Amino acid sequence: MRTCSKKLINKMDNLWLFYGENTYFLNQELKRWKESFIEKHGDINIETLNGETCAVKDIIFACDAVPFLGEKRLVIVKNFISSQKSEETDRKKEDQKALIAYLKQVPSTCVLVFFEQSVDKRRALFKKIKEAGTIKEFENLKGTSLSQWILEEVNKRGGKIEFTNAQFLAEMTGRDVWQLNQEINKLLAYKEDKQISREDIEKTVSANFNVSIFAFVDAVGQRNAKKALDLFHGLLDRGESLQMIFYMIVRQFRLLLQVRYLLDKKFDYRTITSKLKLIPFQTPILCKQALNFSSEELKEIYRILFEIDIDIKTGKIPATQDNQKIFILVLERMIVKRGFLGGVTSVV
Incomplete structure (x- = not known):
């Protein structure tokens, strides 16, 4: 997984794409961004659009809107790129061209984030965002990387777990990070001393x-x-x-x-x-x-x-x-x- 940005919203470039198979990390990153934005600008200037149903003009209108009692707007467009089909009508193709052209002039008062689980990297819109903005890919963790993440998460939440037990926990959940998040919380609630053993995992965790x-x-x-x-x-x-x-x-x-x-x-x-x-x-x-x-x-x-x-x-x-x-x-x-x-x- 590519490392997440440590910048705050008010210091960011204003064109981003978040995508990847690891939907837990993907959603956590978006959550952090929204929290950071709300802390600085309030929640009234956040707008989320369903990219599967919204039109290009809706995206442009949302970006061009003047912030209300604040300096910036955060516009999040979900699943727009992945919903675009290769056999589009001429009208839709023209709309997409208009959006690609618009990306060059997203106002500085707006941070535009495209949010996708998967993308076709051959599409012109992806290439334009890569050229003009910043792309973050969230890949699934495997092997020792996932076990290390479990170790760090348990420690961050006030618990302790040995590396071999972290590996066992990963195996028990089929390496599902959403389930791992829930199981870590459950294990720490179950253990008063917060030291997680293999026996605790066997007793408490619902196997994938x-x-x-x-x-x-x-x-x-x-x-x-x-x-x-x-x-x-x-x-x-x-x-x-x-x-x-x-x-x-x-x-x-x-x-x-x-x-x-x-x-x-x-x-x-x-x-x-x-x-x-x-x-x-x-x-x-x-x-x-x-x-x-x-x-x-x-x-x-x-x-x-x-x-x-x-x-x-x-x-x-x-x-x-x-x-x-x-x-x-x-x-x-x-x-x-x-x-x-x-x-x-x-x-x-």
Whole structure:
């Protein structure tokens, strides 16, 4: 992630673009800017426009408006660039050209901020902002960078956490920074001495959906039926869709079958990552999980999952929201039978 500006609003250039996948950092930066602006100029001179519905003339009008009882206005335009389509009408294309031309003359009394989750860097408007203003990209944190952020955030909020526990917390939440923010607050409220341990995380943190699925498959691989059942029912208790749980289990075992095949062929991590188009940090974890099963076990599991899928689609196993008992029973039976292993040939 590119570092956030430390300048105050009244010292800034007046044309900016904030964008990036890390929507938590993106929103936090905008929040800091608004707070800084309000402290200096008050909130009456802040205007936020929905870029998906507003016209170019609305943006220009908002920028040209005279500040009320203040020196500056802050105009925030959300999702304007990403909402522009390549097959625009001639009128809209002319409007965009007019906006690009206007950016050269945004009055000094206005700070104009475009706010986007994603942008097409080939578009003329992006190029113009890059040329005339300042662009800040907020990228997702990965690996040690995310763990370091957790360490710093916990410390900033008056708590303490070891680096290895910060890594574990990141894994538990699937590296979702929005959830991490909530879980850090929850952990610090839970701990009187503010020292966060691995046990605290296990007791308090709601595991990310993908992480829970991974943990479920791990328990199956370890032949730990009780843990697998607990994780399965934990997902149901959280209100996760039963069909979504099932299809994520299918997806995970399909991945493991592919990984196991490549491991048996003696491919290294880099090749496996490339062939399966994995995120690099996933590869060693998936390889380790795949080795909990033999190739034959994974084939048998996937065969049974495929049969269940057919039974759902043909109506043999009811899977409607108000009739899920048989579906749940089928999955529970597979879990109890040590992860579908041991000669299971029928599940219904």
